[in-house]
Amino acid sequence: MTFSKDIKFNLLTADEQERYQKHLTLKEIGNEGQLKLKNSSVLCIGAGGLGSAVLIYLAATGIGKIGIVDNDHVEKSNLQRQIIHETKTIGNLKVDSARERIKKFNPNSEVLTFAERINPNNALEIIREFDIICDCSDNFATRYLINDSCLILNKPLVFGSVQGFEGQVSVFNLNKKSPNLRDLLPESPSKKAVPSCTEYGVVGVSTGLIGIFQVNEIIKIVLKKGETLDGKILVFDLLNMSMKKLHLKRDILNQQINNLSKFADFYDDDDYCSEKNHKIRRINAIDFHNLYKANPNKILLIDVRENEEFSDSRIEGSISIPLSHLDQDFDLEFIKKESLIKEVFTICKSGKRSEKASKILSQFKIQSRSIEGGIEKVKRILSN
Template sequence: MSKDIKFNFLNADEQERYQKHLTLKEIGYEGQIALKNSSVLCIGAGGLGSSVLIYLAATGIGKIGIADNDSVEKSNLQRQIIHGTNTIGNLKIDSARERITKFNPNCELLTFAERINPKNALKIIREFDVICDCSDNFGTRYLINDACLILNKPLVFGSVQGFEGQVSVFNLHKNSPNLRDLLPESPAKNAVPTCEEYGVVGVSTGLIGILQVNEIIKIILKKGDILDGKLLIFDLLNINMKKFHLKSDQINKPIKNLSQFEDFYSEEQCSEQSNSIDIINAHDFNRLYKAKPNKILLIDVRENEEFSTFAIEGSISIPLNHLNEESYIEFIQKESLIKDVFTICQSGKRSAKASKILSKFKIQSRSIKGGIEKGRGIL
């Protein structure tokens, strides 16, 4: 299914790893090759995404995409099993990549450290065969749905709240239902609480995520009763399962662009720069830096390779995924007693996350908006 190079063989490691698949008549060698040649994008590396990603890798999907711009927090670990205590503060995509690479090195991984939004949705989604929605809010779900309609991509939908979860497959065929056939309009922004606000039992995200992967496998293999035109609702508290049939309404099909979402996300939301983070633009920082360079600790949170290519004079390199290490935190805490702390990256997204991490250790800092991209000419 993938547009990339097609494989017609399994290497020795894969043959041993997928042995139980190879003995299944519904999969067999040809089916495993089909899985290897397929690509799946998982949007969200949280509760649903954790089990989805682990089982996609275990299944032998050849190319797995992960889109998420959030960082791991301790409160995530109750349900987001792909992450660990040692990755708290790291980007979820980095934490997930590390786990999957150790779990199954045969999988090609593509990561996107950004929230799916109207500007990047079509570009990212276009590159994958099957899209798996593991997001946690209605705005993103409708955006993903509409992007899949425009690009003719099958969408495996999942959601959880409390002890209840739902799974469905949208847009599998020309006449298949989509999310707008279930709910024609998205609820108002922030009208429906997320699992962070409402609460969720950890195992529900695990179960629904596994059911999503089961649908992905059936879609790729073209086997079994796929949840195309059906909504499966699972109540874990009372162990009840219901299946509802959905009808496609052609009025929900003619979606040509994502213009209706332009006002749904602010730039700050897409880059996870919340109001709790102090932000300074490059011009203002430049003025402060020139006035008192010895009173400023400038932390560059890009990767070492990026830092070695170009860096602001006087800055120090601490990659984002190492920032929460005890030695670095102790150093920054000590320096912050006599210096003002600033964080910088390529565009401002990672530095905003860095400032969030530092705030958890009661270190006040300011993220440089636009990062080196916008500041290179003046810094």
């Protein structure tokens, strides 16, 4: 992963002076403020509904470096709200579709793309290269991962969320006294408490509105002007045209996060927006033990924990392919080939990540079984 060397600009080009003319006439922005925007960098995590509005207005505003993280492809059902994409880009990676649109809209913005899902293995490396992080994700696991990464790296986080006609926007971690997502939601809601994307809809304009408000917060943070939503949450109900501002209290205990490995299972605990319902096959530890003892050569056991976890403890004969790498072509080709002669099993610490791994493999027509209870339970049985 490489980034271009940051260059600080002290002049606007003739094109920029004409393009940003209405900014330059504002006393709150002017030439000095526009240069601050040009010299700033913003990472947008998610190129869907929220991300579409955020990315278009970041480019229009004149943000110098824009990063986009998303591993999804454009689908026709996205176009009702994901306005940065077009009918002709259906099937393309969202990061490629978004980059193409931005460069046509404002060629002055540098666009960096990451066609991968943000995960504990890459989050800190990607996030540390940007000044401000904008959360446009669509599930709680990713939101907590982004939040915790920003705490570790001392990055301001602009948060947005939508459902139906409702939306929320806030600013987290702006300074050492700022609240963060864990002050709002100390623990992730359970899947049963949150409807899936197939169970609820979203009106397209709500993602546009919240996305625009996110960019407005970014502008104020860069310019250091006005009052931001630091310590506050703005809640919209577009159906009834009501709006309220709630205050959020900081808890010092929610600031004490210094690494991501401690929460690996937490970040992988949900998959709220999986629109494809792939059935997960499971096997309990005792039944797996019996199969493993009978014929270990006929088993491909994939440990989907991170590499450092695998180094600490492993089951003999297992191979390490972290969940964050499981959708890479090289690994998928290897698993497909092995699955022709072996039965595939997935395992992790507790069984949560392995379920997710088996779901991913099923999307690529690879049958596997997730081992319930995780590696510790299997090791106890194997040692008896």
